[in-house]
Structures are given as structure tokens and as C-alpha cells.
Amino acid sequence: MTKCPRCQSSHIRKNGHRRGKQNHICADCGRQFVENPKTNRGYSDDIRKICLKMYLNGMGFRGIERVTDIHHTTVIKWVKQAGENLPDAYHPEVIPEVGELDELQTFVGSKKTRSGFGQQ
Numbered sequence: 001m002t003k004c005p006r007c008q009s010s011h012i013r014k015n016g017h018r019r020g021k022q023n024h025i026c027a028d029c030g031r032q033f034v035e036n037p038k039t040n041r042g043y044s045d046d047i048r049k050i051c052l053k054m055y056l057n058g059m060g061f062r063g064i065e066r067v068t069d070i071h072h073t074t075v076i077k078w079v080k081q082a083g084e085n086l087p088d089a090y091h092p093e094v095i096p097e098v099g100e101l102d103e104l105q106t107f108v109g110s111k112k113t114r115s116g117f118g119q120q
């Protein structure tokens with residue numbers, strides 16, 4: 001369905017033709033536009049790639065929203081769509097957890113104690 005690109009209203013009237021294409025006018029806000037189904041998706045591939053890159057670099061969805069003004073649910077949708085195309089190197093579950101670091105420190109600590117002076 002045709003929607004106003006400014007206010008998303010579907011209260012649209014035909015407004016003659018422009019360069020051979022149907023021209024429309026929004027009955028709610030008066031915005032004139034030529035219908036183009038391909039742009040109804042909103043954002044270009046470039047913007048989508050930039051958002052995905054930010055996500056892969058650890059930015060949260062809210063952070064991306066603040067930087068790009070693109071609603072975080074839109075970004076989440078893109079990330080889901082790109083899910084199968086993620087680079088192999090991206091394994092968020094591999095990031096070491098705090099528990100492992102604690103174990104390492106405990107190990108180093110006990111080693112020090114053992115090599116210290118006077119076990120009597």
C-alpha cells in the first residue's frame with residue numbers, strides 16, 4: 001500500500017503525473033511524492049552495511065540508534081536478515097568469561113605461595 005514518506009499516512013490522493021510516473025499527495029500533511037515501491041523499504045544497502053558493521057564492532061542496538069537515527073528494531077531486523085552472512089571470525093561466545101580469569105589468577109597466586117620461603 002502506498003504510504004506518505006513523511007508521516008506514514010495511507011491517506012493518499014493521486015495528484016497527476018510527473019515524468020510519466022504517478023504523482024501522489026498526502027491528504028494529511030500535504031507532502032507530494034512519486035510512488036516508487038523499491039524505496040518503500042526505507043534505507044539503502046550502504047546504510048544497512050554501516051549499521052551491521054557497528055553491530056559487529058560491539059555497538060549495542062540503542063547505540064546504533066543514537067548515532068544513525070535508525071530505530072533499533074529496524075537494525076535488529078537487518079542483523080537477523082544478515083545472520084547467515086556473518087563472517088566466520090565472528091564468534092561472540094568465544095569471548096573469555098570473568099570466571100576463567102579468576103581461575104587463572106588463583107592459579108598464579110598459589111604458584112607464588114608455593115615457591116616462597118619457609119614452608120617449615
Ligand SMILES: [Zn+2]
Pocket residue numbers: 004005006007008009026027028029030031
Ligand atoms: Zn503525510
